[in-house]
Amino acid sequence: MSSKIEELQVYLNTHLAGKFTSSVLALGELTLEIPVRSWLDVCNFLRHDEQTQFEQLSDLCGVDYIAYGQAEWDTQASSTGFSRAVQVADVDLFDFDQVKLKDEPSEAEAGKRFAVVLHLLSIKRNMRIRLRTFCEDSAYPVVPSVVRIWNSANWYEREAFDLFGIMFNHHPDLRRILTDYGFIGHPLRKDFPLAGQVEMRYDPLQKRVIYEPVSIVTQPNVPRVIRQDQPSIASQERDN
Amino acid sequence: MPEIRNFTLNFGPAHPAAHGVLRLVLEMDGEMIVRADPHIGLLHRGTEKLVESKPYNQSIGYMDRLDYVSMMCNEHGYVLAIEKLLGIEVPIRAQYIRTMFDEITRILNHLLWIAGHSLDVGAMTMFLYAFREREDLMDAYEAVSGARLHATYYRPGGVNRDLPDSMPQYEKTRWRDEAEVKRQNANRQGSLLDFLEDFTNRFPSKVDEYETLLTDNRIWKQRLVGVGVVSPERALQMGFTGPMLRGSGIEWDLRKKQPYAAYSQVDFDIPVGTNGDSYDRYLVRIEEFRQSNRIIKQCIDWLRHHPGPVRSGNHKVTPPKRADMKHDMEALIHHFKLMTEGYCLPAGEAYAAIEHPKGEFACYLISDGANKPYRLKIRAPGFAHLSGMNEMARGHMLSDVVAIIGSQDIVFGEVDR
Numbered sequence: 001m002s003s004k005i006e007e008l009q010v011y012l013n014t015h016l017a018g019k020f021t022s023s024v025l026a027l028g029e030l031t032l033e034i035p036v037r038s039w040l041d042v043c044n045f046l047r048h049d050e051q052t053q054f055e056q057l058s059d060l061c062g063v064d065y066i067a068y069g070q071a072e073w074d075t076q077a078s079s080t081g082f083s084r085a086v087q088v089a090d091v092d093l094f095d096f097d098q099v100k101l102k103d104e105p106s107e108a109e110a111g112k113r114f115a116v117v118l119h120l121l122s123i124k125r126n127m128r129i130r131l132r133t134f135c136e137d138s139a140y141p142v143v144p145s146v147v148r149i150w151n152s153a154n155w156y157e158r159e160a161f162d163l164f165g166i167m168f169n170h171h172p173d174l175r176r177i178l179t180d181y182g183f184i185g186h187p188l189r190k191d192f193p194l195a196g197q198v199e200m201r202y203d204p205l206q207k208r209v210i211y212e213p214v215s216i217v218t219q220p221n222v223p224r225v226i227r228q229d230q231p232s233i234a235s236q237e238r239d240n
Numbered sequence: 241m242p243e244i245r246n247f248t249l250n251f252g253p254a255h256p257a258a259h260g261v262l263r264l265v266l267e268m269d270g271e272m273i274v275r276a277d278p279h280i281g282l283l284h285r286g287t288e289k290l291v292e293s294k295p296y297n298q299s300i301g302y303m304d305r306l307d308y309v310s311m312m313c314n315e316h317g318y319v320l321a322i323e324k325l326l327g328i329e330v331p332i333r334a335q336y337i338r339t340m341f342d343e344i345t346r347i348l349n350h351l352l353w354i355a356g357h358s359l360d361v362g363a364m365t366m367f368l369y370a371f372r373e374r375e376d377l378m379d380a381y382e383a384v385s386g387a388r389l390h391a392t393y394y395r396p397g398g399v400n401r402d403l404p405d406s407m408p409q410y411e412k413t414r415w416r417d418e419a420e421v422k423r424q425n426a427n428r429q430g431s432l433l434d435f436l437e438d439f440t441n442r443f444p445s446k447v448d449e450y451e452t453l454l455t456d457n458r459i460w461k462q463r464l465v466g467v468g469v470v471s472p473e474r475a476l477q478m479g480f481t482g483p484m485l486r487g488s489g490i491e492w493d494l495r496k497k498q499p500y501a502a503y504s505q506v507d508f509d510i511p512v513g514t515n516g517d518s519y520d521r522y523l524v525r526i527e528e529f530r531q532s533n534r535i536i537k538q539c540i541d542w543l544r545h546h547p548g549p550v551r552s553g554n555h556k557v558t559p560p561k562r563a564d565m566k567h568d569m570e571a572l573i574h575h576f577k578l579m580t581e582g583y584c585l586p587a588g589e590a591y592a593a594i595e596h597p598k599g600e601f602a603c604y605l606i607s608d609g610a611n612k613p614y615r616l617k618i619r620a621p622g623f624a625h626l627s628g629m630n631e632m633a634r635g636h637m638l639s640d641v642v643a644i645i646g647s648q649d650i651v652f653g654e655v656d657r
Contacts, residue, residue: 027324029591031589055476061604063606119591152477159623163288194289221294222298224612228609
C-alpha cells in the first residue's frame with residue numbers, strides 16, 4: 001500500500017506541479033499543502049482525474065495554529081533552575097482574564113494561523129490523501145467552498161465556520177451548526193477559554209434565564225510540556 | 241380557491257423517535273416533506289476542546305461518551321491514532337482482544353439500533369428481545385472493565401488488563417431465590433471466554449428469532465421497502481460509510497480493505513445491499529450480526545490457546561507492573577512520570593480510521609510534541625449520515641422520516657461531540 005502512495009506522490013508532482021507548495025509523505029499518509037488560490041483546482045483534479053478518483057470526502061476540519069509548539073513548562077534547566085509551575089514569573093497570578101498567547105505574529109507568520117484540512121478517500125484505488133490550505137488573512141479567514149465537488153462538505157464547512165470562524169466562499173448555507181442559537185465566538189480557537197465566556201442561570205428576581213461572565217477559573221491539572229530531549233519512544237521500541 | 245401554502249413543522253428535540261436530541265425543522269406540503277433541516281448541537285459537549293487540555297490517556301474516557309452505544313470502537317479509533325504517531329507495537333493478544341471487543345460492540349450497537357428502529361416503526365417486541373441479548377454482552381464489558389457501558393478499556397499499547405478467569409455472579413436477594421440464582425449463574429461458572437462462547441452459540445438462533453419477527457413481516461416491509469433510497473453515487477457524494485454505504489451496494493469495509501487489529505487474521509464476509517433503501521440497510525445489519533458472531537468465535541478460539549502480554553512493554557507509554565515498582569527504581573520513575581505528566585508524542589499528524597458499527601470513525605490527531613493533543617478532530621459517521629437527511633427524506637411522508645432516522649442509526653453523542 002505504501003508503494004501505491006509513493007506512486008501517487010510522483011504522479012501528483014508531475015501533474016499538479018506549481019499548484020501546491022509541498023507534499024510530505026509521513027506515516028504512510030500523503031499531505032499536500034496548497035495555497036488558497038489553487039485550492040479548487042487541486043480538489044477538482046483529485047476528484048475527477050482517472051488516476052486519483054478521490055470520490056469521497058471523509059473529513060474536513062479547521063485548525064488554529066496560533067499556539068503551535070507553545071508549552072506551559074520550560075523543560076530546559078536555566079541559571080535559575082527548572083521552572084516549577086504552570087504560571088511564569090512575570091504574570092499576575094490573580095489576573096484571570098489574561099490570554100496567554102504569543103505576541104503579534106511577525107510578517108512571515110501572518111496568515112499562518114487558520115488552516116483547513118481535508119481528508120479524501122478513493123474507494124476505487126483504496127487510498128487516502130490529506131490536503132491543507134492556510135487562510136491568507138488571519139483576521140478574516142476565507143477559503144473557497146468545496147461543496148460543489150463533494151456534497152458532504154456542506155456540514156463540515158458549517159462546523160469549521162462555527163468552531164473556528166473560517167468563511168467558505170460560495171457555501172450555500174453557512175450557518176452555525178454545533179453551538180447554541182445566538183452563540184458568540186468561535187470555541188475551538190486557541191484564544192477561546194476552555195470554560196467558555198458566559199454561563200447561564202435562572203434569575204428568580206427577573207424571572208428569566210440570564211447570561212453572566214463565567215465565575216469558574218480554569219486551572220490545568222497537568223501543565224502542557226514539550227520534551228525534545230526525551231529519546232524517541234519508537235526507537236526505544238526497536239531496542240526492546 | 242383557498243391559497244395553499246407549505247407549512248413548517250418542528251419535530252423534536254424531545255420526540256421519542258428523535259433518537260436523543262434531534263430537532264428537525266420540516267417544510268411540509270400536506271403530509272409530504274419538501275425540505276428537512278436538522279438542527280443539531282443540543283448535545284455538544286466540546287469533546288475536541290476538552291481533549292486539548294488533558295494528557296492523552298485521560299481522554300480515553302471521553303471517547304466512550306461519543307457514540308455511547310459503541311463505546312470500545314470509539315476508544316479504538318483514538319488509541320490507534322496515538323499508536324500511529326508513537327510508532328509502538330501492540331502485542332498480538334491485545335489485538336485479538338480488541339478485535340473481539342470491537343465485534344461485541346458491533347453487536348451491542350446493532351441490537352440497540354434494531355430495538356430503537358423497530359420500536360419507532362411499531363414493533364414493540366423487538367425492543368424487549370434486543371435488550372435481553374444486550375444484557376449478556378454488557379456483562380462481558382463489566383467483567384473486563386468494571387463498567388457496563390463506559391468501559392475505558394483500551395490503552396495506547398494494548399488494553400488495560402487481560403481477560404478475567406471468572407465471571408461476576410448473581411447473588412440471592414429477597415426477590416431472587418436460590419433456584420433462580422442457580423439458573424442465572426449457570427453459564428457464568430467458567431471464564432469470560434466460556435461465557436462468550438456460550439453466547440456465540442446461542443446468538444445465531446436469536447438472530448433467527450428477530451428475522452422471523454421482521455424480515456417477512458408485511459407491516460415492516462411496507463414501512464421500509466423503497467423508503468430513503470440512496471444511489472451508490474449519491475452515497476459516496478454525501479460521505480456515507482459503513483452499513484449506509486454497503487446498503488447502497490458498494491462493497492467497502494475498512495476491516496477488509498485497510499485492516500487494523502487482527503482483522504486480517506479472521507475470516508468473515510461483507511454483506512452488501514442492492515436497492516439502497518431502508519430495508520436493504522436493515523438486511524445488511526442483520527447479516528453483520530451473524531458475521532460479528534463468527535469473528536467473535538474465531539477470536540475466542542485463538543485467545544484460548546495463545547496466552548501472552550496484553551500491553552506493550554514500553555513503560556514510557558504503559559505503566560509498569562505494581563509488583564515491579566516495589567523493588568525497581570526505574571519502574572517507579574516511569575510510573576510517576578506517566579501518572580503526573582503522561583507521555584509526549586512526536587510532532588506530526590495522523591489519521592486513523594476504523595470500521596465503527598455505524599461507519600468510518602476516525603481520529604485526526606495533530607501533535608506539536610507535547611503531552612496533550614494540539615488538535616483532535618473526530619470524524620463521526622453519524623454526522624455525515626445526518627447531513628444526508630434532507631436528501632433522503634425529501635418527497636416522503638412525515639411517518640417515513642421516523643423510519644429514515646432509524647435506518648441511519650443516529651446517535652447524538654457522536655454527531656454533536
